[in-house]
Amino acid sequence: MLPPPEKKPVPTPLPEEAVKPVDWKDYRDHLATADQEGHRVWIYPRKPHGRFTRARTWVSWLLLAVMFIGPFVRINGNPLLLLNFLERKFVILGQIFWPQDMIISAVTMLVFLVGIVIFTTAFGRLWCGWTCPQTVLMEMVFRKIEYFIEGDAHEQRALNKAPWTATKIIKKLGKHAIFFALSFLIGNTLLAYFIGTEQLFHIIADDPMNHLSGLTFMILFTLLFYGIFARFREQACTFICPYGRLQSTLLDENTIVVAYDYKRGEKRGTLRRNVPPMQRRHDGFGDCIDCYQCVTVCPTGIDIRDGTQMECVNCTACIDACDDVMDKIKRPRGLIRFASLNGIERGERLRVTPRLVGYAIVLLALIALWMVLVFTRSDVEATMLRAPGSMFQMMPDGHLSNLYTVKVVNKTSREIPIEFKLENVKGELQVMGGHIVVPPQQLAENSVLIGLDPKLIRHGKLPLVIGVYSNGKHIEAIYTTFIGPRDDRDHDDKHEHD
Numbered sequence: 001m002l003p004p005p006e007k008k009p010v011p012t013p014l015p016e017e018a019v020k021p022v023d024w025k026d027y028r029d030h031l032a033t034a035d036q037e038g039h040r041v042w043i044y045p046r047k048p049h050g051r052f053t054r055a056r057t058w059v060s061w062l063l064l065a066v067m068f069i070g071p072f073v074r075i076n077g078n079p080l081l082l083l084n085f086l087e088r089k090f091v092i093l094g095q096i097f098w099p100q101d102m103i104i105s106a107v108t109m110l111v112f113l114v115g116i117v118i119f120t121t122a123f124g125r126l127w128c129g130w131t132c133p134q135t136v137l138m139e140m141v142f143r144k145i146e147y148f149i150e151g152d153a154h155e156q157r158a159l160n161k162a163p164w165t166a167t168k169i170i171k172k173l174g175k176h177a178i179f180f181a182l183s184f185l186i187g188n189t190l191l192a193y194f195i196g197t198e199q200l201f202h203i204i205a206d207d208p209m210n211h212l213s214g215l216t217f218m219i220l221f222t223l224l225f226y227g228i229f230a231r232f233r234e235q236a237c238t239f240i241c242p243y244g245r246l247q248s249t250l251l252d253e254n255t256i257v258v259a260y261d262y263k264r265g266e267k268r269g270t271l272r273r274n275v276p277p278m279q280r281r282h283d284g285f286g287d288c289i290d291c292y293q294c295v296t297v298c299p300t301g302i303d304i305r306d307g308t309q310m311e312c313v314n315c316t317a318c319i320d321a322c323d324d325v326m327d328k329i330k331r332p333r334g335l336i337r338f339a340s341l342n343g344i345e346r347g348e349r350l351r352v353t354p355r356l357v358g359y360a361i362v363l364l365a366l367i368a369l370w371m372v373l374v375f376t377r378s379d380v381e382a383t384m385l386r387a388p389g390s391m392f393q394m395m396p397d398g399h400l401s402n403l404y405t406v407k408v409v410n411k412t413s414r415e416i417p418i419e420f421k422l423e424n425v426k427g428e429l430q431v432m433g434g435h436i437v438v439p440p441q442q443l444a445e446n447s448v449l450i451g452l453d454p455k456l457i458r459h460g461k462l463p464l465v466i467g468v469y470s471n472g473k474h475i476e477a478i479y480t481t482f483i484g485p486r487d488d489r490d491h492d493d494k495h496e497h498d
């Protein structure tokens with residue numbers, strides 16, 4: 001007989017005071033961009049000024065020029081960058097990559113992944129703040145237009161609270177019309193990287209009914225970018241971007257990030273004019289005067305004094321804001337600066353450590369390998385396989401024949417005539433239709449008939465080496481197998497073996 005089931009203990013309800021209330025002053029308990037009900041808190045970052053903002057502006061102009069001019073740049077007649085997933089054709093720095101370039105694609109992925117890991121471990125999210133297209137476009141284009149039309153943070157706040165007057169309607173309509181036009185431009189630029197400028201202009205100029213899929217992508221990209229830059233904004237970095245999520249596993253105490261020097265800054269306290277600096281230090285106060293200037297400029301709405309946070313994109317706006325405050329109160333700049341946690345704790349200045357040098361060497365070695373592979377690969381890639389389902393044939397002249405399918409990829413932007421020669425055996429090689437001329441950046445497919453003396457075939461097959469030539473110049477060798485009947489010698493060999 002089974003024992004009676006054990007009674008489950010009834011959990012004692014926790015007294016109300018035992019439940020820890022959410023501390024909304026503690027950044028770890030909530031997002032900077034959400035209120036207690038989970039509603040979006042709109043960020044109004046103050047316009048940043050200073051040496052880092054100036055440097056970022058110059059870098060951004062350069063990157064924007066590269067981004068918008070990129071699809072029109074040609075190297076040896078090929079685009080600078082083309083990622084045509086539909087036709088499986090990829091061009092990087094004018095070099096065309098085909099699905100046949102598997103090794104190069106694998107090394108490219110390796111360089112990309114190792115580069116991200118190494119760069120982030122060493123320099124944190126420098127990429128996010130300085131070069132990511134999302135940040136560059138948001139902070140250097142869309143935000144600047146917003147400042148120009150609606151004014152600085154406090155004016156934008158006031159405008160949003162104000163009733164809908166004619167001025168407000170004109171400002172809002174004007175801003176969103178410009179945002180939409182820019183989103184259209186960005187969407188088309190992205191499309192040009194996917195399908196090429198020629199195809200893009202063809203879609204624009206031709207009858208829309210002939211390019212419904214292209215037009216759909218155009219509209220989708222435009223709406224996507226408008227949605228991101230007009231509404232979604234910093235949430236693309238804090239919620240969506242997988243790179244941002246990865247950084248928490250990649251940063252360590254030696255990573256250089258935008259950091260607040262808490263040793264120098266704490267204990268924070270407002271500056272009192274009648275308290276001399278010596279007295280302030282004697283009272284245990286640090287250099288942070290709790291002015292919140294670093295918080296008001298932050299485009300992700302965080303307080304860098306809470307430590308390194310997932311939302312920080314290393315945009316350096318808080319460095320400029322705090323340096324400005326330090327200048328005004330006559331304290332050294334750099335209370336917020338690029339530093340590692342170890343740097344701050346030990347008071348060391350930023351230095352290039354052997355670890356950083358090692359990382360840089362590994363990355364450079366991988367890039368060098370990639371470049372060697374890219375610039376030494378052949379212009380033509382050929383494969384020859386026996387035609388599916390075909391068997392050997394006995395020809396009227398007593399020769400045996402095999403039928404093959406040959407595929408030749410031309411990776412250049414010029415026509416390439418191709419010839420084949422049997423290299424390891426005497427026989428006949430006949431290209432159906434005469435000869436092969438592969439058009440630029442195309443794949444040519446043809447049939448080839450090879451005829452051999454049956455005496456050459458041992459054990460029913462013979463490995464073949466076929467030379468690929470263009471205008472008499474040897475390009476590469478390809479390997480295949482010729483099949484024939486298993487002859488008597490096979491049986492003799494078998495008996496000997498037994």
Ligand code: SF4
Nearest residue numbers: 288289291292294322
């Ligand atoms: S700007 Fe500088 S001084 Fe002002 S609160 Fe931030 S860290 Fe402190």
Ligand code: SF4
Nearest residue numbers: 298312313315316318
């Ligand atoms: S904390 Fe500073 S560096 Fe980080 S996102 Fe905010 S302003 Fe930029």
